[in-house]
Amino acid sequence: MRRQVQLFIVVLSLASALGQVSYSIPEEMARGSFVGNVAQDLGLDPERLKTGKARVFTRDNAEYVELSRERGVLLIRDRIDREALCRQTTPCALHFQIILENPMEFYRVTVEITDVNDNPPAFEKDVVEFNISESAVSGAKMILDRATDPDVGGNGLQTYALKPMDNFSLKFLNQADGTKTVEMVLEKPLDREENEHISLILTAIDGGEPQMSGTMQILITVLDANDNAPVFTQPTYKASIRENAPIGTVVTTVTATDADHGSNGRISYSISSLLDYSRGKFKINAQSGEVSLTENIDYEKAQTLQINIRASDDGGLVEFCKVIVEVLDVNDNKPDIHIMSKSNVISEDAKPNTVITMINVEDADSDENGKVQCVIDDDIPFAMKSTTNNFYSLVTDSDLDRERASEYNISITCCDEGVPSLSSSVTLTLHISDVNDNAPVFERSSYEAYIVENNTPGLSIFTVKATDADWNQNARVSYILEDSSVNGVPVSSYVSVSADSGVIHAVRSFDYEHIKDFHFCVKAQDGGSPPLSSNVTVKITIQDQNDNAPQVLYPVQTSSSVVAEMVPRSADVGYLVTKVVAVDVDSGQNAWLSYKLQKATDRALFEVGLQNGEIRTIRQVTDKDAVKQRLTVVVEDNGQPSRSATVNVNVAVADSFPEVLSEFTDFTHDKEYNDNLTFYLVLALAVVSFLFITCLVVIISVKIYRWRQSRILYHSSLPVIPYYPPRYSDTLGTGTLQHVYNYEVCRTTDSRKSDCKFGRAGSQNVLIMDPSCTGTMQRIQNEKNILDEPDSPVEVRPCPFYIPSRIGLCIQSIVYALINFR
DSSP: OOOOOOOOOOOOOEETTTTEEEEEEETTOOTTOEEEOHHHHHTOOHHHHHHTTOEEEOSSSOOOEEEETTTTEEEEOSOOOHHHHHTTOSSEEEEEEEEETTTTEEEEEEEEEEOOOOOOOBOSOSEEEEEEETTOOTTOEEEEOOOBOSOOGGGSEEEEEEEOOSSEEEEEEEOTTSOEEEEEEEOSOOOTTTOSEEEEEEEEEEOOSSOOEEEEEEEEEEESOOOOOOEESOSEEEEEEETTOOTTOEEEEOOEEOSOOGGGGOEEEEEEEEOTTTTTTEEEOTTTOEEEEOSOOOTTTOSEEEEEEEEEETTSOEEEEEEEEEEEOOSOOOOEEEEEEEOSEEETTOOTTOEEEEEEEEOSSOGGGGOEEEEOOTTSSEEEEEEETTEEEEEEOSOOOTTTOSEEEEEEEEEESSSSOOEEEEEEEEEEEOOSOOOOEESSSEEEEEEESSOOTTOEEEEOOEEOSSOGGGGOOEEEEOOOEETTEEGGGTEEEOTTTOEEEESSOOOTTTOSEEEEEEEEEOSSSSOOEEEEEEEEEEEOOSOOOOEEEESOOOSSSOOEEEEOTTOOTTOEEEEOEEEOSSOGGGGOOEEEEEEESOTTTEEEOTTTOEEEESSOOOTTSOSEEEEEEEEEOOSSSOOEEEEEEEEEEOSSHHHHHHHHHTOOOOHHHHHHHHHHHHHHHHHHHHHHHHHHHHHHHHHHHHHHHHHHHHHSSOOOOOOOOTTOOOTTSOSSSOSSOOOOOOOOSOTTTOOOOOOOTTOOEEEEEOOSTTOOEEEEEOSSOGGGOTTSOOOOOOOTTHHHHHHHHHHHHHHHHHHHHO
8 A cells, every 4th residue: 555644733732821832743754844834833923033043952962853944834854753763652742942042932842743554563483382282172272472563553553363263263361551462262172193283374463554464473283181281379470670780680480380290290481472671671590480680671761561471381281470570760860951052152231130041951760869950159140040840041140240250160060859869060151241331440549740841842751551441442541631721721732641552741841940840631541332431630740950040139230330339447357248149940959059259359358158148257347458349259059060150249448438439430341341342432433424424415415406496496487485304493493493502412421431411502401321221311400510520420331222322322413413504
């Protein structure tokens, strides 16, 4: 009959709350065959199957069913043999889970495998032999070996047929385990003389479509009469054995007796037939009836075993009994851990109860030996939660911090409750991905640095350093100079900060006398998104350098006037003549000043205080001491190297002021001053001469020109209009200058010290040119013309405009003279 595979898809149950769906398919389906539309039956969007990376999870490596994410259907991946998968167990089903990620979910799927009649019944032996006494009465029975059919249900073994049936018939007895025992019953006595050997064919037939069968030959030898069959002490023996019992362990002993004597009463034992798993596991001593273990047995494969024992005498009579062996469980199986789905990386900002891994744990042992508990270490921020039976989820138990622990090796240990307890463990490595949750931190709360003034621009002052506990880009620190000002000037014009290294450079050369210290802020910013930052205050202190010489405040030094301190001749020892006052704009020891007398007209008369600069007499002043005394004082600071300034102090030793004036009038100027004055006077004389000649030529030219014009007008009929030059005064004296003007050109009392002097008619006023920096003119009213006093001293202070002012007055006098000359 042609084999035809029909697909019956039956959704047996759909528990949306538990996420479970069931299907039923026949075995031996071709690869790629359709099983069921799991997306539709579970109410899942096919797109969710793609994004969630849906896959099939099974406990063992054999995956008979695969998931098509694109279509959302289950397909046959590999050939399914129900007999190899489940043996005689019914119903036979595949249990697996569909796992989805992001978020993690799983759904249970059960696929029932229905049987197909693909296995014929088969006997363990092709030929069996029996010895039957010819005296055996009708109704004598013999238990035949059963045939086995891996198929189940209607495809399994259904009936037997015996041919020929002249002397024997078949009888079927139902057993407690659902199987049938086949007995061959003698229907009429045998006649050895008529037929000593009989051959029968026993056929086992299943109920599948097409129907299949298997045969066994039965050879019967007819013996002489033996009228007593062996009898067992009990029809059923019960025994128990631990699954870890060693080979050779005696299970039990069966005993049978025979009332006959001689060879007809001699009994031998044998194993009649065994079920599938029991085959080869036991043996029996033919003489003693001792049943012993020949192979290891496993409680997880069979909890109860049945052995059929046959006792036969030499006369050919037999008797049968059963031995029921109960297998006792031993805790010999460790919990089996299977990782259904896991994440290798998790962000440190993951919320508590985030699922990291889902595992399935099973223990093949029973009762207490099969109860499993899974635990993890206590000192990690994770926890194990049992979702359903034998399923656990590893979830976050508290907040994660990558900076505290960037990686976890999580050891999951599952222990059963057997004695002794067995355990299995698996280690998961979980990496914590970084989140920018830490701002850069400076090594110090504030920085202070020192730099010596007069530094070179671009000089590296010092380095600020900040660290970020984050990782990679989030830990990359950049340094930024915060906007601020120092004395109204942007701080960026003072210093700069390297963005990568944090090195602070001086942008300009600092001057301690201008700025002694300043503050600014540096910001450290990481490369995260959004970036985090922190600030630190930096103080730069400028250190002084001895770059300024002392400055003398008193006495004031001039080049055109003489300032003298007067000491009476009656002055005692220690008389305070004057005090040299000096300052140094530097600071510290660079500003510590000391005073020394460098040279003096009489060194034995004066001394200078080293610290205070006071000039005092060191002996009694006498009449022999000169009136004019000149002291040179050196003011020196304490810097390295030291700087100094020199001041000249003129001292007059006299008792009256006129005596001082007469002496200091002839005070000799320095050679350098006289040389400069002579040069300027010669230059002024040359310029005045040139201007005089030029003006004279111009005036003569103008005169000639006007004379010719007047001659032309005289001969013409035009009226004559008087002409007055600009700023020319009229005869009434109402103009800018009086018509009558008395002037005097450059009369000086002393060409070395005085300026030009000129006067006006009708007045006794004298203008003394004061060539100071202000350039002002002082008008002095004198009762007596100063021009008549050639010996009176005039004090003139030097000024850069001294010579040009004298030249200007001379030029002005010449111009006035030319105008009056006209």
